[in-house]
Amino acid sequence: MDLRIQAGEFLSFLGPSGCGKTTALRMLAGFETPSDGRVLIGGEDVSGLEPYRRPVNMVFQSYALFPHMTVSQNIAYGLDQRRPKLPKTEIASKVQKVLETVRLSDFGTRRIWEMSGGQQQRVALARAIVNEPKLLLLDEPLAALDRKLRKEMQIELQDIQRQLGITFILVTHDQEEALSLSDRICVMRAGEIIQVGSPQDLYDRPRTRYVADFVGTSNFFEGTVSASSDGASSITLGDGKTYVSALGTEVVHGEAGCLSIRPEQIRLSRAEVTDGLAVTVQNRIFLGEHTEYVVRHDRLGTITALAPRQTDAGLSTLGKGDAAWVHWTPDAALILRPD
Structure with missing residues (x-):
């Protein structure tokens, strides 16, 4: 130390x-x-x-x-x-x-x-x-x-x-x-x-998955870094698609990496979204100031999203087994080194 x-x-x-x-x-x-x-x-x-x-x-x-x-x-x-x-x-x-x-x-x-x-x-x-x-x-x-x-x-x-x-x-x-x-x-x-x-x-800006996981909560998706530069990086995940992060991080092209997205940065929608992911709702938990949705993607697994109460009105009837879409912006995603 x-x-x-x-x-x-x-x-x-x-x-x-x-x-x-x-x-x-x-x-x-x-x-x-x-x-x-x-x-x-x-x-x-x-x-x-x-x-x-x-x-x-x-x-x-x-x-x-x-x-x-x-x-x-x-x-x-x-x-x-x-x-x-x-x-x-x-x-x-x-x-x-x-x-x-x-x-x-x-x-x-x-x-x-x-x-x-x-x-x-x-x-x-x-x-x-x-x-x-x-x-x-x-x-x-x-x-x-x-x-x-x-x-x-x-x-x-x-x-x-x-x-x-x-x-x-x-x-x-x-x-x-x-x-x-x-x-x-x-x-x-x-x-x-x-x-x-x-x-x-x-x-x-956590440097590793360990820090991102310990300071707050996050969704993690394992993959391979497909490009890296000071300004941005991208990663190919298990669904075969490449996802971009607008935040430069200490990752190396061709090495294993992990895409991290905070639950509050994920947008949930009933309607189909361009470049979004089709998911199935597994659980909905009302927590007062926001609602937590646990959804599942066929290839990427479980994803957690938080919907503020102001924006949750249109989603309040979503229940277990319902179809939905999730998406996020490149500046909400962070590609991290594995622990």
């Missing part, structure tokens, strides 16, 4: 279980020692420095709050350990200020077991940021929250990070969480970095 993280940015390590995300986080925190290489924070080599001597704080997935202490006592715990000791008035002032930052200003005297999951998460965050670290590490801190609360906390995390200007590093296997929170995402597999970039870069 060779990675430079900018001061004040929100970076996420994203990948499946066992890919090395938490190990990377633990090396930054000092809980693991690199077998080779260095860890530098603010230009200082901290590779051999104990965790409590590093300008780093961590928010754990389980929160790790002290149940016998009040909210204020939990938040003040790190400040109480400083030597020389801080005046009690200064500690109380810092605790109150951070309680206001996480919107818990009236909860200082509460016991931890009296708090909801979302409130406990905020207490854990407050306990970490009250020490004003250079680096805040978050080990899947929202995993225990329900979907609605998780979305609310994602917004709060972003707001707090921008307000404080602290470098945040998040470990997650939740692609939606990484996309919504991060300035940059580091996609990992088997202990290696596969690609680093902004959420939009990784979503729109």
